[in-house]
Structures are given as C-alpha cells and as structure tokens.
Amino acid sequence: MILLDEEIYILSYEKDAAKKLVYAPKRGCVELIDQQLADCLNNRTITAESSLVKELIKAIQKTPQxxxxxxxxxxxxxxxxxxxxxxxxxxxxxxxxxxxxxxxxxxxxxxxxxxxxxxxxxxxxxxxxxxxxxxxxxxxxxxxxxxxxxxxxxxxxxxxxxxxxxxxxxxxxxxxxxxxxxxxxxxxxxxxxxxxxxxxxxxxxxxxxxxxxxxxxxxxxxxxxxxxxxxxxxxxxxxxxxxxxxxxxxxxxxxxxxxxxxxxxxxxxxxxxxxxxxxxxxxxxxxxxxxxxxxxxxxxxxxxxxxxxxxxxxxxxxxxxxxxxxxxxxxxxxxxxxxxxxxxxxxxxxxxxxxxxxxxxxxxxxxxxxxxxxxxxxxxxxxxxxxxxxxxxxxxxxxxxxxxxxCTGIRERCVHFVNHAYEEKKMRVAARRLFNITEDKERR
Structure with missing residues (x-):
C-alpha cells in the first residue's frame, strides 16, 4: 500500500503473533506495530492524517532510500x-x-x-x-x-x-x-x-x-x-x-x-x-x-x-x-x-x-x-x-x-529475512543505548 507517498507492506512477526512488521522495500527499513494498527491499515479504517500513521512514516523515512x-x-x-x-x-x-x-x-x-x-x-x-x-x-x-x-x-x-x-x-x-x-x-x-x-x-x-x-x-x-x-x-x-x-x-x-x-x-x-x-x-x-x-x-x-x-x-x-x-x-x-x-x-x-x-x-x-x-x-x-x-x-x-x-518459497524466505533484519536492528539500538553511541557516531 502507499501511505504519504511511501510504499509499505505489512508482514508477519515471527516472535509475536500479536504484532506485525511494516516493511518499506525501497529503504530496506522495517518497523514493528501492533495488530490493531495493522488491521486498521489493511482495512483502510485509518487515514493517512492520523498521528499514528504520520509517526510510523516519519520513523520509516529516517532511513534514506x-x-x-x-x-x-x-x-x-x-x-x-x-x-x-x-x-x-x-x-x-x-x-x-x-x-x-x-x-x-x-x-x-x-x-x-x-x-x-x-x-x-x-x-x-x-x-x-x-x-x-x-x-x-x-x-x-x-x-x-x-x-x-x-x-x-x-x-x-x-x-x-x-x-x-x-x-x-x-x-x-x-x-x-x-x-x-x-x-x-x-x-x-x-x-x-x-x-x-x-x-x-x-x-x-x-x-x-x-x-x-x-x-x-x-x-x-x-x-x-x-x-x-x-x-x-x-x-x-x-x-x-x-x-x-x-x-x-x-x-x-x-x-x-x-x-x-x-x-x-x-x-x-x-x-x-x-x-x-x-x-x-x-x-x-x-x-x-x-x-x-x-x-x-x-x-x-x-x-x-x-x-x-x-x-x-x-x-x-x-x-x-x-x-x-x-x-x-x-x-x-x-x-x-x-x-x-x-x-x-x-x-x-x-x-x-x-x-x-x-x-x-x-x-x-x-x-x-x-x-x-x-x-x-x-x-x-x-x-x-x-x-x-x-x-x-x-x-x-x-x-x-x-x-x-x-515465488511462494521466495516470499516465505524474504519474510524471514525481514524478520532477521528487524532483530538485527533491535540489537543495534540496544547496543547504542548500552554504550551511549549516537546514530551519527555509528555511521562514522
């Protein structure tokens, strides 16, 4: 789907069935959301003007294309x-x-x-x-x-x-x-x-x-x-x-x-x-x-x-x-x-x-x-x-x-890769907090 000009897909989260992953393919970026927001997005019962949607897209767009x-x-x-x-x-x-x-x-x-x-x-x-x-x-x-x-x-x-x-x-x-x-x-x-x-x-x-x-x-x-x-x-x-x-x-x-x-x-x-x-x-x-x-x-x-x-x-x-x-x-x-x-x-x-x-x-x-x-x-x-x-x-x-x-097998594996990328991201965030490293320092 397209939200605020951003192409995203909602995928399953292997570690918790009550949550979903939002994947932005052109950025290689993945974020975690709860099932309720995922359902609202899938059913189009939430507008792009919603603060939840804006926050989600803002978080995704921190990652450059x-x-x-x-x-x-x-x-x-x-x-x-x-x-x-x-x-x-x-x-x-x-x-x-x-x-x-x-x-x-x-x-x-x-x-x-x-x-x-x-x-x-x-x-x-x-x-x-x-x-x-x-x-x-x-x-x-x-x-x-x-x-x-x-x-x-x-x-x-x-x-x-x-x-x-x-x-x-x-x-x-x-x-x-x-x-x-x-x-x-x-x-x-x-x-x-x-x-x-x-x-x-x-x-x-x-x-x-x-x-x-x-x-x-x-x-x-x-x-x-x-x-x-x-x-x-x-x-x-x-x-x-x-x-x-x-x-x-x-x-x-x-x-x-x-x-x-x-x-x-x-x-x-x-x-x-x-x-x-x-x-x-x-x-x-x-x-x-x-x-x-x-x-x-x-x-x-x-x-x-x-x-x-x-x-x-x-x-x-x-x-x-x-x-x-x-x-x-x-x-x-x-x-x-x-x-x-x-x-x-x-x-x-x-x-x-x-x-x-x-x-x-x-x-x-x-x-x-x-x-x-x-x-x-x-x-x-x-x-x-x-x-x-x-x-x-x-x-x-x-x-x-x-x-x-x-295609069926490729999609299944790629869902796994998206999950893997999210877990890697969580580990990096935890490491930054532990060692007080900013994202700018990490990129350098």
Whole structure:
C-alpha cells in the first residue's frame, strides 16, 4: 500500500503473533506495530492524517532510500572461457563439458580480450586511478582443466592492467579437482574461490565423479582445506537433488566442523541442458525444496555457517536489476569469441557482441545492451504488488517464465529475512543505548 507517498507492506512477526512488521522495500527499513494498527491499515479504517500513521512514516523515512540501481555500480566483470573441457563428469551438469572435441582459447586471443577490456574500462567516465575490476574464469567450463592457460591469463592481466592503473581482482569458480602445483598458484593470486562441493562424501562422490568415474571427495577436500587454511575467501555451492534434499542439516554440520565460518549456498537442481533424461530422476519437488531450505536457513544460525540461496538478501539490500549481467552488462567471452552478458546463460537473447579474432576487434550489439538494461523488476507485471520484488528483483530475466513456481518459497524466505533484519536492528539500538553511541557516531 502507499501511505504519504511511501510504499509499505505489512508482514508477519515471527516472535509475536500479536504484532506485525511494516516493511518499506525501497529503504530496506522495517518497523514493528501492533495488530490493531495493522488491521486498521489493511482495512483502510485509518487515514493517512492520523498521528499514528504520520509517526510510523516519519520513523520509516529516517532511513534514506537506497540506490535501486546498485547493480550498475562498478566496472563490468570480465569472464573468460579458457576451454570447453572438464575434469569431472557431474551427473547434473547443465553445460556441455568435455563431450566431443575439446577447444581451447588461443593466447593471442586472450591478449586481445584483455587489451580490449582494459581500454574499455579506461575510457569509462567513472574510471579512477587504482580502480579495481573483477576477472572471472567462467563456470561454463572448468578453468583448472587448462592450468597453463589459467596461469597465462592471470599473469598477462596483471601486466596489462598496470598500464591503465587498474587492479584486477581474480575470482575462480571451480570444482576443486586440481593438482597441488596449481593450488599454490590459486592461493597466491586469487581473491575469491567459489567451489562446487557437496560436503558429505557420499553425496559428493554420487553427484560429482571424476572424469574417470572415480570418487572425487578426497582430492577436492584436500585442495579446499589448503585454500581455507590459507585464508582465501571461500564460498561453497551445493546443488540440491533428491540424493541430498533431506540431508541439508547434516551438510551444514559438515561445513561447520571442517570449514567453520564459511558461506554455503544451496541451489536447487536446474532441469536443463545435457543429460536431461537423467536429471529428471534427480529433480526435487518445489514445495519440498522450499521447506528444507527454509529449515536450513534457520538451522544455519545455530552454527558458524552462513547459509545462502539465489534469491533475497538478509540485509535487505534492495535492487531493481536481478544481477549485474543485465545492469552493466558483464562480459562473458566464449572460446569462439561470442560475448554474452551472463556467464551461465549463453543464449542469443543474452549475446551482446562478438570478438572477431581475424580482424582483431570487438563488435558490440548496442541495441541488445540497451534492451537488457531496461529489464528491471519494475517492468515485471507479476512483481508489481509483491513485497519481495526488490529483494529477488524478479529473478533471472532469461529464465523468467520457469521461475513462476519459485515465488511462494521466495516470499516465505524474504519474510524471514525481514524478520532477521528487524532483530538485527533491535540489537543495534540496544547496543547504542548500552554504550551511549549516537546514530551519527555509528555511521562514522
């Protein structure tokens, strides 16, 4: 509803059924009210001129509106496919990894991609000295499958970036099945490693066998344990199928014991891509996933593990774009030179240009880039009256129709996130009172 030009939503309060939460999505702000006022607001039996309403809106508006275009901030990320090969044969993989002839990115083409990217950043109006950019080695193929090309790209990027006063930040999505020599290189040069790892040994070996169909757990565990002990930032991605849907708490316990303090992201299996017939047997019922994931979110708070999913944010950071792939957009370059806005969705709808390796140039599709930039949650009719619209931002624009079934679970989780944010706010207020800290001092 709109009150005094402020969009608000009334949500349940988990700790007291006699009270409600008022959530202002554009501010990421939440306030507590009693049930009687909530009923009056819902039934429109109280006017905006009421002192109670004015006080409520005044309290909400103490929090400034957030930048809904936050996903546009910063440089576009560069994602480079080094090959189409993989050293695993995951039973649920959405991509064509390693089948048929293996293709590799040529070093001279890597040079062209990096030169073009850094020159592009240097010409952007918000380019500042010592700015940082993110270089990722896309998860459409396993980057550690070609360690020599991976090392070459990192070292070349570091050298070329110096000429433009840019500092590359390297991010590595990986299955973790690399050798010890490459492990030392990753520890030295990479800032963030996102590892696809299921935790529980029996699930890891079932889901993610090596290329020779042997178990992968021991090799991957040894590698990520070394990364963890080095202090590198690790994010664990767990794919949820029928094999582990009922063992999410046990999975959290595994990470809590072996990698305390880590971030673990649970993602529902995506029934698309290669081996679709096999994947159908791996699928999980949507309601079953929503129930188990919500339980995992709550259970994670009893441990050192921070549990995440793909939709919503516990800190109520609102955004109008689902991801930076449409907002900036990012650069994801395939082995063939085709450039996409997203490193996962390499469809014609997400294609924003192409490197002509023969002519040594990049050709942008400016019309496609403009069109993607306009795809915000505010343009999505199904989202207009949803309180969670700026938390999930309508979902991935390329999978929009397939995500309608996800909305119930997303809303349930986002109500929980709003409740979490309110409890965090209460703790901050209590701390300020205890230590006599003003809000101005806290911001400083």
């Amino acid at each position: 957030k930048d809904l275009n936050v996903m546009k901030n910063g440089f576009p990320e560069l994602n480079i496919d080094l090959s189409n090969g993989c050293n695993m044969r995951c039973i649920y993989c959405y991509a064509g990894r390693g089948e048929g002839r293996i293709k590799y990115q040529r070093k001279e083409d890597i040079d062209l991609i990096l030169d073009t990217y850094f020159r592009y950043l240097d010409n952007l109006p918000d380019h500042q000295e010592n700015a940082t950019c993110s270089i990722i080695f896309t998860n459409d193929a396993e980057p550690t499958f070609v360690p020599d090309l991976l090392k070459y790209t990192v070292m070349t990027a570091l050298e070329k970036a110096k000429r433009f006063d840019i500092k590359p930040i390297f991010l590595l999505p990986t299955n973790g099945a690399f050798d010890e020599e490459l492990r030392a290189f990753i520890i030295k040069y990479f800032n963030v490693v996102s590892c696809s790892f299921e935790g529980l040994p029996e699930v890891q070996n079932q889901h993610r066998p090596l290329i020779n169909n042997k178990p992968s757990f021991d090799r991957v565990y040894d590698n990520i344990k070394a990364l963890y002990q080095s202090g590198i930032k690790l994010i664990f991605s767990v794919v949820v199928t029928r094999y582990n849907i009922d063992y999410l708490k046990e999975t959290i316990n595994f990470f809590d014991k072996n990698f305390p303090g880590s971030v673990v992201s649970f993602g529902q299996i995506n029934l698309s891509g290669r081996a679709l017939a096999d994947k159908k047997a791996l699928g999980v019922d949507q309601q079953h996933f929503d129930e188990r994931f919500m339980a995992a979110l709550k259970y994670g708070k009893l441990t050192s593990i921070k549990v995440q999913g793909k939709h919503g944010h516990p800190n109520l950071i609102p955004r109008s774009h689902y991801c930076s792939s449409t907002a900036k957009p990012n650069w994801s370059v395939s082995v063939a030179g085709d450039m996409y806005a997203c490193m996962e969705e390499k469809s014609e709808a997400m294609k924003i240009g192409c490197f002509d390796f023969e002519q040594r140039e990049l050709n942008f599709d400016q019309e496609r880039i403009k069109m993607l930039g306009q795809k915000t949650v505010d343009c999505n009719e199904k989202c207009c009256d949803c309180f969670a619209k700026y938390l999930c931002a309508g979902g991935c624009v390329s999978k929009n129709e397939n995500q309608l079934a996800l």
